[in-house]
Amino acid sequence: MLLAGCSGELSALDPAGPRAASLATLWWIMLGGAALLFALVMVLFGIAYLRPGWLSRITPMQWIVGGGLVLPIPILVLLTGAALVLGEQLLPKGDAPLRIEGQARQWAWSFGYPGGAGPYDGTLHMPAGEPVDIAVTSADVIHSFWVPRLGGKIDAIPGHVNVIRLEADEPGIYWGQCAEYCGQGHDGMQFRVEAHAPEDFAALMAGAAQ
Amino acid sequence: MSSVNHTVLGKRFMVVALTFFAIGGFLSMLIRAQLATPNSAFIGPEIYNQIFTMHGTVMMFLFAIPMFEGFVIYMLPKMLGARDMAFPRLTAYGFWCYLFGGSILIIALLVGAAPDSGWFMYTPLSSRPYTPGINADVWLLGLTFVEISAVTAAIEIFISILKMRAPGMSLARMPLIGWYMLVTSGMMIVGFPPLILGAILLELERAFDLPFFDPTRGGDPLLWQHLFWLFGHPEVYIIFLPAAGALSTIIPVFAQRTILGYRSIIAAIVAMGFLSFGLWVHHMFTVGIPHLALAFFSAASALVAVPTAIQIFAWIGTLASGRPRWDIPMLYVAGFFCVFVIGGLTGVMLAMVPFNTQAHDSYFVVAHLHYVLVGGFVFPMLAGIYHWMPHISGRQSLYRLSVPAFWLIFIGFNLTFFLMHLTGLMGMPRRISTYPSNWGWDWLNLLSSIGGFILTMGFCLVLADLVLQWRFGRRYRRDPWKAQTLEWATATPPAPYNFAALPRVDRRADMLEPAKIGPVLAGARAISASCAMASRKRWASTCSPASRST
Numbered sequence: 001m002l003l004a005g006c007s008g009e010l011s012a013l014d015p016a017g018p019r020a021a022s023l024a025t026l027w028w029i030m031l032g033g034a035a036l037l038f039a040l041v042m043v044l045f046g047i048a049y050l051r052p053g054w055l056s057r058i059t060p061m062q063w064i065v066g067g068g069l070v071l072p073i074p075i076l077v078l079l080t081g082a083a084l085v086l087g088e089q090l091l092p093k094g095d096a097p098l099r100i101e102g103q104a105r106q107w108a109w110s111f112g113y114p115g116g117a118g119p120y121d122g123t124l125h126m127p128a129g130e131p132v133d134i135a136v137t138s139a140d141v142i143h144s145f146w147v148p149r150l151g152g153k154i155d156a157i158p159g160h161v162n163v164i165r166l167e168a169d170e171p172g173i174y175w176g177q178c179a180e181y182c183g184q185g186h187d188g189m190q191f192r193v194e195a196h197a198p199e200d201f202a203a204l205m206a207g208a209a210q
Numbered sequence: 211m212s213s214v215n216h217t218v219l220g221k222r223f224m225v226v227a228l229t230f231f232a233i234g235g236f237l238s239m240l241i242r243a244q245l246a247t248p249n250s251a252f253i254g255p256e257i258y259n260q261i262f263t264m265h266g267t268v269m270m271f272l273f274a275i276p277m278f279e280g281f282v283i284y285m286l287p288k289m290l291g292a293r294d295m296a297f298p299r300l301t302a303y304g305f306w307c308y309l310f311g312g313s314i315l316i317i318a319l320l321v322g323a324a325p326d327s328g329w330f331m332y333t334p335l336s337s338r339p340y341t342p343g344i345n346a347d348v349w350l351l352g353l354t355f356v357e358i359s360a361v362t363a364a365i366e367i368f369i370s371i372l373k374m375r376a377p378g379m380s381l382a383r384m385p386l387i388g389w390y391m392l393v394t395s396g397m398m399i400v401g402f403p404p405l406i407l408g409a410i411l412l413e414l415e416r417a418f419d420l421p422f423f424d425p426t427r428g429g430d431p432l433l434w435q436h437l438f439w440l441f442g443h444p445e446v447y448i449i450f451l452p453a454a455g456a457l458s459t460i461i462p463v464f465a466q467r468t469i470l471g472y473r474s475i476i477a478a479i480v481a482m483g484f485l486s487f488g489l490w491v492h493h494m495f496t497v498g499i500p501h502l503a504l505a506f507f508s509a510a511s512a513l514v515a516v517p518t519a520i521q522i523f524a525w526i527g528t529l530a531s532g533r534p535r536w537d538i539p540m541l542y543v544a545g546f547f548c549v550f551v552i553g554g555l556t557g558v559m560l561a562m563v564p565f566n567t568q569a570h571d572s573y574f575v576v577a578h579l580h581y582v583l584v585g586g587f588v589f590p591m592l593a594g595i596y597h598w599m600p601h602i603s604g605r606q607s608l609y610r611l612s613v614p615a616f617w618l619i620f621i622g623f624n625l626t627f628f629l630m631h632l633t634g635l636m637g638m639p640r641r642i643s644t645y646p647s648n649w650g651w652d653w654l655n656l657l658s659s660i661g662g663f664i665l666t667m668g669f670c671l672v673l674a675d676l677v678l679q680w681r682f683g684r685r686y687r688r689d690p691w692k693a694q695t696l697e698w699a700t701a702t703p704p705a706p707y708n709f710a711a712l713p714r715v716d717r718r719a720d721m722l723e724p725a726k727i728g729p730v731l732a733g734a735r736a737i738s739a740s741c742a743m744a745s746r747k748r749w750a751s752t753c754s755p756a757s758r759s760t
């Protein structure tokens with residue numbers, strides 16, 4: 001029920017690939033931890049008012065050291081460490097089988113494929129079931145490339161090329177959009193992502209090259 | 211008009227800042243009206259972009275910072291036992307700069323030429339090829355005046371704290387709020403110049419075509435982001451720390467004991483001041499900076515939760531080990547705990563680079579920043595208004611409207627912004643003027659808009675409450691809350707010189723008895739003429755509050 005409420009074609013909570021799935025898992029873990037910490041603070045505040053006797057034995061040092069140092073520091077060390085490891089795993093490192101060039105301009109996206117192959121129709125075509133690198137840049141102002149169900153986002157900045165790695169589990173239609181405010185057409189900067197079975201993708205590339 | 215008195219100028223600052231708050235609030239209502247339904251045709255993107263840019267600009271630059279400056283200018287000399295700030299003419303100069311700069315922006319909004327590149331004005335969108343009109347120039351010009359005003363106020367606060375304290379009030383006896391203001395003003399002196407510099411560079415690019423931010427001619431748009439956030443992140447703490455100072459003053463009054471962990475809190479404030487300058491890149495996690503460099507800023511952003519937690523638990527501990535009583539200011543303090551803790555926790559989430567790549571620039575960030583700024587500034591400000599308004603008006607609160615007003619604000623706020631966390635994770639990016647109905651965002655946005663209007667009704671009730679208090683509130687003798695700081699030893703409303711005789715402080719200045727000191731200081735001329743009377747009352751003419759042992 002809860003998960004059904006979170007589904008949607010642009011929902012980061014409805015992942016369709018391993019990379020977006022690990023980001024969603026990180027979110028659910030952090031949400032659980034945050035809910036516990038929030039409840040702890042509110043319960044302590046409530047007790048201070050409703051049952052003032054209960055906490056009066058705690059010394060000032062215990063409040064400061066316990067609440068200010070002992071409680072947050074291990075949590076923060078653990079969380080920051082885990083996020084660092086996850087971040088390293090998600091980096092576009094080593095050989096990706098395919099690198100697609102993405103260019104943003106006010107207010108549309110275009111994608112180019114290796115060897116000048118492929119259709120130039122504003123749709124991002126990619127093979128499913130394998131990681132794909134998207135090298136993103138911009139022809140005018142700053143935009144941001146975001147396909148929430150396949151991975152995080154990366155900014156498209158004029159004069160820079162930034163690379164993000166995406167992966168889709170299954171062939172299908174996914175949606176992406178511009179996340180960085182880029183002027184009057186910012187609302188409409190969505191794009192289609194089509195993940196194909198690998199043999200279909202190869203055929204598409206070959207067909208377009210002819 | 212030509213007044214240089216700190217009480218007058220402090221009140222002027224606060225009235226003007228609250229006026230801008232009302233303007234910013236009105237703009238947010240237009241935003242929520244536009245986004246309530248999909249495919250809305252209420253306002254088009256040209257107007258919408260001006261409105262959200264101005265909402266952010268007004269709230270950050272024309273409301274939050276000047277509001278705290280006004281409060282400090284009004285209150286600081288009274289809390290430190292001084293007759294005025296160190297440089298009264300500079301106070302007046304800062305006020306007029308602020309009013310002038312702010313008016314430029316509002317006039318531009320009225321004629322439809324307001325800035326429309328977002329409140330952080332990213333280049334090259336704000337450069338001339340993509341913003342050919344005067345919209346961006348208005349922002350750069352108006353804001354620079356406001357920033358000059360902020361820097362003058364910061365210098366003045368810094369010097370006043372160091373030089374103007376009452377005899378005997380060493381730094382180690384200063385009320386905590388003095389420490390908060392000292393660190394905050396130091397941060398402003400360091401933090402505002404990068405933005406002033408950035409604004410000058412951008413104006414040079416726009417006016418004289420010098421390509422600082424233009425990648426086609428050797429510039430780099432990221433230079434602007436670094437300059438802006440090097441200011442912009444400390445700015446968040448510059449807004450939060452004074453509010454935390456108010457909380458550290460109000461909570462002991464209602465806990466009926468002095469603050470717990472005085473020295474630890476000072477250490478936490480100083481730590482926050484330094485750390486806040488090492489976090490700015492967490493606004494830039496997706497611009498393509500190498501991952502290990504991001505890790506440093508990620509860890510620093512997480513680390514800032516430690517001094518925050520120290521303060522949160524010191525406040526709770528103060529309540530738990532005192533004899534807490536309820537009153538309207540405490541209602542808002544409770545609201546602060548609830549809202550700000552959520553904002554802090556989502557802040558830690560956003561500090562994690564992988565999660566940030568999903569949440570950045572989505573409505574999750576909009577939710578987070580409102581939880582931090584409304585929780586960390588507006589709720590403490592409302593607590594402060596109910597706490598200190600009797601000092602300004604000389605009248606006590608009425609309470610008929612105060613409680614329903616609080617609940618409207620609290621419920622309205624959470625309904626509006628709690629849902630936005632989900633809206634953002636479901637993919638809604640910031641700053642879009644409309645959306646189709648196929649992404650599943652419709653009901654979330656509608657509920658947020660309803661919450662927004664409930665919130666506004668709450669603020670209107672607070673306004674009505676304050677007007678009624680001003681008109682019908684009961685007059686009172688000194689120190690209605692039994693607070694223990696010097697500002698309550700002045701007459702209420704205060705005389706222009708605050709204290710006829712300056713107090714001599716011989717213990718921590720948050721453990722005084724204003725109701726006893728006040729009359730003696732006020733009658734000091736008579737007393738110093740008659741030493742006999744002074745000694746009978748056991749108060750010297752410089753008035754040592756130590757004469758009663760506690």
Ligand SMILES: [Cu+2]
Nearest residue numbers: 143178182189
């Ligand atoms: Cu864009």
